[in-house]
Amino acid sequence: MDSFPHRHLLGIKGLTEPEITYLLDKADAAVNISRQREKKTSTLRGLTQINLFFEASTRTQSSFELAGKRLGADVMNMSVGNSSVKKGETLIDTAMTLNAMHPDVLVVRHSSAGAAALLAQKVSCAVVNAGDGQHEHPTQALLDALTIRRAKGKLSRIIVAICGDVLHSRVARSNILLLNAMGARVRVVAPATLLPNGIAQMGAEVYHSMEEGLKDADVVMMLRLQRERMSGAFVPSVREYFRYFGLDAEKLKAAKEDALVMHPGPMNRGVEIASEIADGPQSVIEQQVEMGVAVRMAVMETLLVSQNQGPRA
Amino acid sequence: MTRPTVINNVRIIDPSQNLDETGTIVIEDGRIAAAGSGARNQGVPDGAEVVDGSGLVAAPGLVDARVFVGEPGAEHRETIESASRAAAAGGITSFIMMPDTDPVIDDIALVEYVLKTARDKALVHVHPAAALTKGLAGTEMTEFGLLREAGAVAFTNGRHAMHDAQVLRRAMTYAREFSAVIALETRDKHLGAGGVMNEGLLASWLGLSGTPREAEVIPLERDLRLATLTRAAYHAAQISVPESADAMRVARSRGANATCGISINHLTLNENDIGEYRTFFKLSPPLRGEDDRTAMVQALADGTIDIIVSSHDPQDVDTKRLPFAEAADGAIGLETMLAAALRLHHSSEVSLMRLFDAMSTRPAKIFGLDAGTLRSGAVADLVLIDLDEPWIAAKDGFVSRSKNTPFEDARFTGRAVQTYVAGKRVHAAQR
Numbered sequence: 001m002d003s004f005p006h007r008h009l010l011g012i013k014g015l016t017e018p019e020i021t022y023l024l025d026k027a028d029a030a031v032n033i034s035r036q037r038e039k040k041t042s043t044l045r046g047l048t049q050i051n052l053f054f055e056a057s058t059r060t061q062s063s064f065e066l067a068g069k070r071l072g073a074d075v076m077n078m079s080v081g082n083s084s085v086k087k088g089e090t091l092i093d094t095a096m097t098l099n100a101m102h103p104d105v106l107v108v109r110h111s112s113a114g115a116a117a118l119l120a121q122k123v124s125c126a127v128v129n130a131g132d133g134q135h136e137h138p139t140q141a142l143l144d145a146l147t148i149r150r151a152k153g154k155l156s157r158i159i160v161a162i163c164g165d166v167l168h169s170r171v172a173r174s175n176i177l178l179l180n181a182m183g184a185r186v187r188v189v190a191p192a193t194l195l196p197n198g199i200a201q202m203g204a205e206v207y208h209s210m211e212e213g214l215k216d217a218d219v220v221m222m223l224r225l226q227r228e229r230m231s232g233a234f235v236p237s238v239r240e241y242f243r244y245f246g247l248d249a250e251k252l253k254a255a256k257e258d259a260l261v262m263h264p265g266p267m268n269r270g271v272e273i274a275s276e277i278a279d280g281p282q283s284v285i286e287q288q289v290e291m292g293v294a295v296r297m298a299v300m301e302t303l304l305v306s307q308n309q310g311p312r313a
Numbered sequence: 314m315t316r317p318t319v320i321n322n323v324r325i326i327d328p329s330q331n332l333d334e335t336g337t338i339v340i341e342d343g344r345i346a347a348a349g350s351g352a353r354n355q356g357v358p359d360g361a362e363v364v365d366g367s368g369l370v371a372a373p374g375l376v377d378a379r380v381f382v383g384e385p386g387a388e389h390r391e392t393i394e395s396a397s398r399a400a401a402a403g404g405i406t407s408f409i410m411m412p413d414t415d416p417v418i419d420d421i422a423l424v425e426y427v428l429k430t431a432r433d434k435a436l437v438h439v440h441p442a443a444a445l446t447k448g449l450a451g452t453e454m455t456e457f458g459l460l461r462e463a464g465a466v467a468f469t470n471g472r473h474a475m476h477d478a479q480v481l482r483r484a485m486t487y488a489r490e491f492s493a494v495i496a497l498e499t500r501d502k503h504l505g506a507g508g509v510m511n512e513g514l515l516a517s518w519l520g521l522s523g524t525p526r527e528a529e530v531i532p533l534e535r536d537l538r539l540a541t542l543t544r545a546a547y548h549a550a551q552i553s554v555p556e557s558a559d560a561m562r563v564a565r566s567r568g569a570n571a572t573c574g575i576s577i578n579h580l581t582l583n584e585n586d587i588g589e590y591r592t593f594f595k596l597s598p599p600l601r602g603e604d605d606r607t608a609m610v611q612a613l614a615d616g617t618i619d620i621i622v623s624s625h626d627p628q629d630v631d632t633k634r635l636p637f638a639e640a641a642d643g644a645i646g647l648e649t650m651l652a653a654a655l656r657l658h659h660s661s662e663v664s665l666m667r668l669f670d671a672m673s674t675r676p677a678k679i680f681g682l683d684a685g686t687l688r689s690g691a692v693a694d695l696v697l698i699d700l701d702e703p704w705i706a707a708k709d710g711f712v713s714r715s716k717n718t719p720f721e722d723a724r725f726t727g728r729a730v731q732t733y734v735a736g737k738r739v740h741a742a743q744r
Contacts, residue, residue: 192486192543208490232446232453234483240456 004302008120008127011136012177020145020181027146027291027298033070034293043301044073047104051077052094052119053130054110059265059289060130060140064107067296073104073304091115092122099123104304108132126303128296134168140264141174143295145182147288148219151260156183161213161255162204163189164223164245164272167196167234171264172223176203189213191245193234194225210245214254221262222247222272230271238271248274252282260284315737317341317358323366323697325349327373328670329686338371340693343736348687366697369730372669373685374406374437374694375651376676378496378574379550379622381471381643383714384430385423386415391627391714393427397435399625399647399713401740404696404729407438407677407684408625408647412449413471419444419455421463428464436739437732438694440682442467445484445495449473454484457491466680467494469550472597472642474500478535485545494680496548499532499557500524500598509638511584511599519590521638524599526554533557537564540571548679549573551624553598555608558617572679573617576624577650580610580657582719592633592640593719596624613671614663620676621668623650627715644719649706651698652725658700659726665700693736700727 004022006014033039049068053061061077068075080094091110098106105126108116113133120127131137149155160179166172166188179186180203188199189207200206207213214220225241235241242248247261261273261283269275278285318340325348326333336350341358348371357363377400383390391399393410400408410427412418418427424441431439443465447453457468468488475481475497488495505528510516512523533549537560540547552558552573564571578596583603587594594600601609612618626643633640646653654672657663677685684694706720732740 192490193483232455233480235487236454236456236458240459244458 007303009138009299009303010117010120010127010129012138012141012174012181013136015181017181017183020142020178023142023295023298023302024146024149026302027142027295028150030294030297030301031291033297034290039070040072041070042072044068044071044304047073047304048102049073049075049105049107049300050098050103051075051107052080052098052109053078054080054091054115055131057109057130059292060109063289063292064130064296067293067300070293071297071300073300091119095119095122099125105300128299128303131170134170134173136174137170138174139292139295139299140171141178142299143288143291144175144221144262144264145178146291146295147262147284148260150291151284152218155179157185158218159185159187159216160219160221161187161189161217162221162223163210163213163247165194165225165229165234166190166199166223167194168226168229169223175221187213187217189245191235210247210251211254214251217255217259219260219262220247220252220255224264224266224268225272242271246270246272246274247277249276252277258282262288264288315343315735317361318364318733318736318738319357319361320364320366320371320697323369323371325371325687326665326669327687328666328674329373330688331666332687333666338687338695340733340736343693345687345689345691345693347689364731368699370665370698370700371687372696372698373673373687374696374732374734375404375672376682376684377405377408377623377625377647377650377672378620378676378680379411379576379624380408380647381411381413381626383627384414385426389714390629393430393439394434395712395714396625396647397431397437397439399645399711401436401732401734402712402729403648404651404698404732405437405623405647406694406696406732406734407440407682409440409442409466409680411469411471412442412444413473417444417449418442419447419449421456421459424460424463424465437734438682438684440464440466440680442469442496444468445470445475445497446480451475451477452480454480454487457488457493461491461493466682467496467548469496470498472498474498474502474532476502478539481536482539482543485539485543485547489543489545492546494546494548496550497536498550498597499529499536499552501528501532504528504531508599509595510587511601513584513602515584515587519587526556526601529554529598530556530560534560537561537569537571540564541567541569544570547571551576551579551598551622552618553579553601553609554605555612558609558612561617572619574620574622575609575613575618576622577646577653578624578644578719579606580613580621581653582606586719590637592635592637593644593717593721595637595640595642596644597642610657610662614667616667619671619679621650621654621671623647627713628717629715633717643717645711645713645715645717647713648711649718649720649723649725651696652704652706652728653720655700655725655727693733695733696729697731698727699730702726702728702730704728
């Protein structure tokens with residue numbers, strides 16, 4: 001495959017195995033750019049990238065910003081408060097306003113599922129979904145895949161256990177889609193209150209015990225549990241959650257000896273993951289951050305350069 | 314180690330084995346060594362005490378799944394120790410203690426406190442039920458996993474019904490993985506609001522506001538649907554009208570893992586007993602009509618209603634010597650549950666086998682207790698009963714610290730003569 005047929009990156013859904021491999025290969029090459037002393041290229045010189053974040057984000061926004069800058073684009077950050085009364089209206093109004101400024105790519109994060117897709121219908125540039133509600137976060141799944149592929153050499157037939165608040169997680173949905181597309185075996189491990197309805201039909205084996213769910217896993221991917229969800233609404237308390245679902249040395253023993261420990265961040269130490277594990281030898285949490293920049297460079301370059309040679313979809 | 318005991322010539326009724334035969338029970342090291350006709354003439358262990366059981370029935374010790382105790386917080390009404398003595402006197406060898414205490418039993422430290430107090434002071438086995446929601450407030454679930462590990466046998470909101478279906482659904486979903494039984498009262502907050510007795514003609518004449526049967530049935534049907542959806546183990550703590558029994562049948566046919574109980578009061582008393590505003594008959598759910606009562610006895614006999622509970626709820630003059638509408642709900646029952654249940658035997662409405670099943674074997678099974686059987690090897694919890702002894706429940710004869718019994722001066726036929734807990738005799742009636 002030598003081109004990428006999509007105009008936007010709105011989700012992992014709809015991407016084929018060769019398309020994902022194409023992005024990962026490109027990202028692999030982009031890793032080296034960030035490791036050089038001279039990190040700036042001219043690939044996107046003269047192009048404008050606008051980061052439109054309706055939801056607060058530190059790492060994703062800065063990762064996209066760095067990715068754009070390292071490719072030579074002009075990057076503008078728009079942080080829009082989420083307090084606007086009518087979000088639907090605000091979203092489209094903001095999009096139309098920005099569209100009039102002729103950006104080449106819009107990176108969007110929004111608290112509502114489907115927001116990026118809605119925006120993509122209204123603007124004339126490429127749109128990258130940086131997280132829409134509890135729906136998808138495709139660049140996170142790509143950076144996770146890149147991290148795994150670089151460590152394990154492959155994605156097919158590996159066992160990935162995604163643990164924690166799957167119900168509210170866009171990261172989990174994108175990862176389930178991507179890992180299935182690449183032939184990995186996906187498990188989810190969580191209390192039943194933190195799993196979406198029909199999870200067993202979404203391409204994941206369901207476990208309610210860490211010991212069983214982590215058995216022989218190659219990758220243990222922890223998810224963040226939001227504070228407001230840990231005091232009785234979905235789980236009774238931090239102490240009980242950590243006791244049964246927090247990743248500590250004891251529970252990690254069930255996984256393969258060389259299993260990777262991942263977390264999309266930001267972590268709640270002592271809630272879903274023990275500090276000794278987050279900082280331990282199996283943790284690749286920092287590599288995930290590094291791969292994040294590379295993956296976003298690859299995505300931006302693919303949408304803005306490569307696709308111009310190929311047919312648009 | 315307690316002395317071995319041999320009980321001879323006793324009629325043994327054990328629903329766990331569907332056994333009803335005359336024979337011998339041998340108790341050694343606190344366990345049943347043998348029980349049945351086959352245990353006759355097997356010799357007597359060294360130093361054993363031999364009891365003549367002629368004319369008596371031996372059954373597995375009763376298991377009462379719904380008991381309120383005042384400890385901690387209202388020890389003047391009942392302590393764990395005094396409740397255990399009352400239980401022993403009534404042939405009850407295990408009871409489940411409701412979490413409606415002050416403070417509420419919603420934390421592992423309190424579960425441990427109850428178990429420690431019971432170990433030190435109680436004559437019978439005391440199993441704490443933990444609060445389903447923090448402070449019984451109905452909004453945030455408690456630590457089911459940790460509480461289970463600490464020894465809580467069930468989760469309940471006690472006297473408080475659950476009103477928020479969303480909270481209940483999540484609690485049921487979460488509880489399932491910890492194999493925790495959720496036992497609930499069903500009482501609609503609004504429909505039953507202000508009701509102090511069964512809705513109907515009698516309430517109208519007495520000028521008291523009524524609680525309609527729908528106030529029980531509607532939330533029960535909701536709970537049963539959620540139990541089916543979540544596949545949780547659900548127990549309706551006290552049902553009082555035949556429509557509720559119908560709802561149980563329907564839910565089970567749909568695959569719900571659901572059981573239910575009824576208080577002994579609702580099987581043996583009715584709204585007419587309230588007479589002129591007698592507050593000892595003020596209960597929740599309220600005593601219903603006589604037709605309801607007979608239908609519920611039938612539902613118990615056919616097994617639709619799984620278990621009988623005492624709903625022992627000690628109250629004192631401060632809470633009962635008040636105008637009817639202002640008085641607290643509840644009645645004591647540990648000492649009279651067996652005798653009142655035997656009325657259903659004497660009237661030939663329910664078999665002894667079914668009665669002991671409903672008061673021992675079934676509740677032990679539902680709540681996962683090591684009780685309710687006389688199989689060899691089982692913990693020797695048993696009760697010896699004289700089915701035909703007449704007695705009067707005189708007020709000053711009660712062991713319980715509270716005296717709010719609806720059976721004051723009632724005439725009974727049959728009572729617990731001796732009660733054994735783990736092979737030790739904890740009650741012997743004066744005869």
